Amino acid sequence: MARATAGVSRGRPSVRRTDTRGGDRPKKVGWQVRRSVAEAVKEAVEHGAAESQNAFVEDALLRRLKELRREKLYSAYGAAAQDPVFMEDMRSITEAFSGTVRDGLEGEA
Secondary structure, three states, rough: OOOOOOOOOOOOOOOOOEEEEEEEEOOOOOOOOOHHHHHHHHHHHHHOOOHHHHHHHHHHHHHHHHHHHHHHHHHHHHHHHHHHHHHHHHHHHHHHHHHHHOOOOOOOO
């Protein structure tokens, strides 16, 4: 299957290029994946899923890292919700600010 010429828009989804201005330059790594995964990535790129295999893999890795950060944050929320001292502090703060709910609304007293 022939590859599309770089720079030609063929309705492909836009893929964020690596930003090298902040010194976050691309780094060649030595990870290995199963042959079937490599072929699936190649096929996806040929069908327009990304501008390159590198871009496809980087996007997948960034999505997974974001998911892991979210899981860690939600775990911390869950732990905080189980902490009676934290929850009492949150209740007192919420109560202290309850009078500001209508603050600034016209026609309300």
